[in-house]
Amino acid sequence: MKHKNIMVVGTSSGAGKSITVTGLCRAFFKDGHTVLPFKSQNMALNSYITKDGHEMGRAQAVQAVACEVEAHYSMNPILLKPTGDRRIQVIVNGKSIGNMGGLEYGSYKAELKKDIMHAYNHIKNNSQIAVVEGAGSPVELNIKQDDIVNMGLAEMIDAPVILVADIDRGGVFASIYGTICLMEPEERARVKGVIINKFRGNVDILKPGLSKIEELTGVPILGVMPYFELDIEDEDGVTEKFNKIKNKKGEINISVIKLKHISNFTDIDALSINEDVNINYVTSAHELGDEDLIVIPGSKNTIDDLKDIKEKGIAQEIIKLSRKGVPIIGICGGFQILGEKVLDPYGIEGDIKELPGLGLLDIETVMEKEKLTTQYSGVLKDSGGLLENLGDIAIKGYEIHQGVTSGKEISCTEDDRLVATVKENIFGTYLHGIFDNTEFSDFILNKIREKKGLQRKESEIDFEQYRLRELDKLEKIFRENVDMKAIYKILEGEL
CATH class of the missing domain: 3.40.50.880 (Class I glutamine amidotransferase (GATase) domain)
Incomplete structure (x- = not known):
């Protein structure tokens, strides 16, 4: 199979990009493909160390588990770790190059395109399918110039794009329409489908809205993911774990x-x-x-x-x-x-x-x-x-x-x-x-x-097995609610 890629961007941070990429990775892997995740630039304090001592985003390491491959820093060549006082530690190709202020990094990041392309070519040469994740929103108008992580990256690697939106926070149709309308015409042409995340209720209620947003944007809805509990590692502070006590009846x-x-x-x-x-x-x-x-x-x-x-x-x-x-x-x-x-x-x-x-x-x-x-x-x-x-x-x-x-x-x-x-x-x-x-x-x-x-207990399953079980749960829910046939057509350039 000739190498293919597909990119996932979101209407906002926390819209469900990471979970969508993870679900796609697991589904493609289970379908027998060699698949690797890629995120050119990640801002997160949850990081992972590879076998050769390189640091990368934890989310991409989990996505590597979904692909059942060893994590490699090329999956996340740029990692930004906020340090406080409006400064970030900049990690390039798995190694820290020091701390920078926001303006300093904004001026510097254009130089990172060569590192990003070098890392992506490593992914390309070692996979049949690359599942690429954006960051934040793709239409942050104040920082769109020299974009290296959203639609700018999609152009760099010539990737079709899926837009994901979170209905749980409200205003999902406005966020989908607004995001697509704020894109440049050549960017809109890359958007091949939309996935809506975290829906609570009967999807039939949504159907009139789904038809209308397809009519307005010309982009098909590929699926509506239900709200469900899944226990895999979160990318960063955008997590519900801080807002609740888990297992409230625990002793x-x-x-x-x-x-x-x-x-x-x-x-x-x-x-x-x-x-x-x-x-x-x-x-x-x-x-x-x-x-x-x-x-x-x-x-x-x-x-x-x-x-x-x-x-x-x-x-x-x-x-x-x-x-x-x-x-x-x-x-x-x-x-x-x-x-x-x-x-x-x-x-x-x-x-x-x-x-x-x-x-x-x-x-x-x-x-x-x-x-x-x-x-x-x-x-x-x-x-x-x-x-x-x-x-x-x-x-x-x-x-x-x-x-x-x-x-x-x-x-x-x-x-x-x-x-x-x-x-x-x-x-x-x-x-x-x-x-x-x-x-x-x-x-x-x-x-x-x-x-x-209390009575002693021994774990019936180790954490690695538990993680794979949760990833299989995600894959099952993903297949039940997202049109995988359409996604394969997007990969093949038929949609």
């Missing part, structure tokens, strides 16, 4: 500190698949006090987030609860926050050069100029405290951090550097994906169950 309560610059909150997903677990994202001190475990997740700006939780009284409440024996787990930036202090001599994160941490671990962290990005596999040792009776278990994960941490605490791994440590009820680690290790997450949850007089 284990876990509080996750929702830091201002929270990153890789997908680390928590492997815990949330347990039916007896509640996950609550905490933004104020008064929300703490009724949990069995507190998790401090990753951060893109550890010092600013540390300062923020101190000002809100969250830090003091965590310290108080830790003294009562509540287990505290810190991951990456959360690990750094648990220490005696965080130092930033080079101003990597901002103007604050040093800030005391929570003092729950006898460690300190220095922000260095070089960023460590690596996958990790090793052995987590029974080191007492929260890990008592763990035994020695194999673990894997990945690291993304500029801080170098050292101190008097024992190492729970055999590495020269401090990857993980434990002190009584406090556990800190640099490993993103630590809870994806089923043996570890089962151990932590069973400690809580035993303490509460």
